[in-house]
Amino acid sequence: MATPDISRLKIERGAPAQVQGQRFKRRRWIKIAVVVIVIGVGGKVAMGQFGGKASVETVTVAQTYPAQSYTLLNATGYVVAQRKAALSSKATGRLEWLGVLEGSKVKKDEVIARLENRDVSASLGLAQANIKVAQANLEQGQAELLDAQANFKRTAELLNQKFITASAYDTAQARLNKAKANISGYNAGIAAARANAQSAQVALDQTVIRAPFDGVILTKSANVGDNITPFSSAADSKGAVVTIADMDTLEVEADVSESNLSKIRVDQPTEILLDAFPELHLAGTVSRMVPTMDRSKATLLVKVRFIDRDPRVLPDMSAKVAFLSKAVPPEDKQAVTAVQATALATRDGKTVVFVVDGDKVRQVAVTQGRKIGELVELKGVKPGDKLVMSPDAKLHDGAPVNLAKK
Incomplete structure (x- = not known):
């Protein structure tokens, strides 16, 4: 096996020094850049503090x-009418006439609506005619009584003179007693006829709907031609015709937490603010506290009466009630x-x-x-x-x- 030639392999001794030099130069430029950035930011800060905005x-x-300084507690609630009624008729029939609209002002006993009442009116006419018949019977009975009295007087005189028998006298006496009894029956007949007429009049009055008190019509639930059946739920029929409220009895019902009841008392001064009119601040007072708790909400219903009144206040408006430590003086209103x-x-x-x-x-x-x-x-x-x-x-x-x- 041939031995490899390693004569050409060399180690460059100067390489590390060159690499270190390049690293030193890179670090120096990084430091310079950081200094420039810091100076720039510092300059901007200085400009903002001394020469900028x-x-x-x-x-x-x-x-x-x-009045906010007198407030002990705030609560929310709604405006309600203490005196409010849904008006209907005890009679059943078709609505023939309706004389009011929503917002109409009515006086006590003013006729608001009328049901069809020709049958009831005819019954009243018959009852009134029966009164006249009973009165005519009474007049006839009174005439018979006068005749019986005169006949009895003559019979008594003839008996004293012994011109007639005692049986004739007894017959005259019986006739007189019968005439007197007939008068009592005729008077009773008149009373019965008048009672029947009164009953018919009541039935007729029940077809007329009147305002029970001075107030304003809030809602209209029926129109002319609708069938009114107040005591049943027949199909296509109406119960109440209109709803009326006495605006002089408006008050605010507010729920007060059970934990804050110690801050509330009857006749306590309050200030009422309506969501619909934020600029309107009305004086009020605690009129009564319903003596039972709402277990589900742990609240008590407190009713606040208006002292200051405004025609813009309407039922069911949202309201805020501030319960005050003392009444607000005029200069603080x-x-x-x-x-x-x-x-x-x-x-x-x-x-x-x-x-x-x-x-x-x-x-x-x-x-x-x-x-x-x-x-x-x-x-x-x-x-x-x-x-x-x-x-x-x-x-x-x-x-x-x-x-x-x-």
């Missing part, structure tokens, strides 16, 4: 009511301008705020008022203004700013 957070000036206390700053001994105006801030002197919850009453700014929150001591009037993204 400061990044600030803002709060918005709002309108609030001082108006909304005031307020903002979070963190927006306030002091410059030259004065209380100021910084209003964001475009990309700059405007220093505004304000007058600080009372504290309302977490807000502070301010004068000198208007609702909707955006103020710098927690302004830096270096922030000054006219300084450019950027709004921080939340």
Whole structure:
């Protein structure tokens, strides 16, 4: 076997030094790049702090009511009418006339609707005619009574003169007694006829639907031509014709948690806010508390009566009730301008705020008022203004700013 020639195999002694040099150069360039980046970022930061726009957070000036400081508890509920009725008729028949629409205002005993009543009206006419018949019978009986009385008087005189027998006298006496008895029967007949007429009148009145109290028509459930059957569920028939509510008895029913019942009492002052009219704040008072708990929700139903009334309040509106520690005085019923206390700053001994105006801030002197919850009453700014929150001591009037993204 031939021996291999290894004379041409050599080790390059200078290679490691060359590789190390290349690595050193690469590391040096990396360090230079890092330094350049750091300097650039630092420059941008420095520009942002000293020569650029400061990044600030803002709060918005709002309108609030001082009554919030009296609030012990808030609850939600709905407006309901304490006096409300679904009107129908005890009679069964076809609706012949309907004189109201939704929203119609009616007075007590005003006719709202009428059922077809010709048959009942005819029965009433017959009963009234029977009264006249009974009265005519009474008049005839009274005439017979007068004749019997006169005949008895003559018979008594003839008996005294012995011109007639005793049996003739007895016959005259019997006739008189019969005439008197007939008068009692005729009077009873008149009473019975009048009772029948009254019954027919009641039946006729039951075909007429009247308002039981002053109120407003909420819903209309039937139309002219519908069959009204209040005491049955016959097909294609209606029960109630209209629903009426007394708007003077509107109140709010609110559910109060069992754990907060210690904060509620009867006659406690409240403030009612309607979701439909957020600017409307109405005074109220706790009228009563239903003496039973709702086991499923662990709440008690509290009924709040309106003290301040507004024609825009309607049944079934959503409402919020603030239970107050005391009644709101007149001066606290108006909304005031307020903002979070963190927006306030002091410059030259004065209380100021910084209003964001475009990309700059405007220093505004304000007058600080009372504290309302977490807000502070301010004068000198208007609702909707955006103020710098927690302004830096270096922030000054006219300084450019950027709004921080939340």
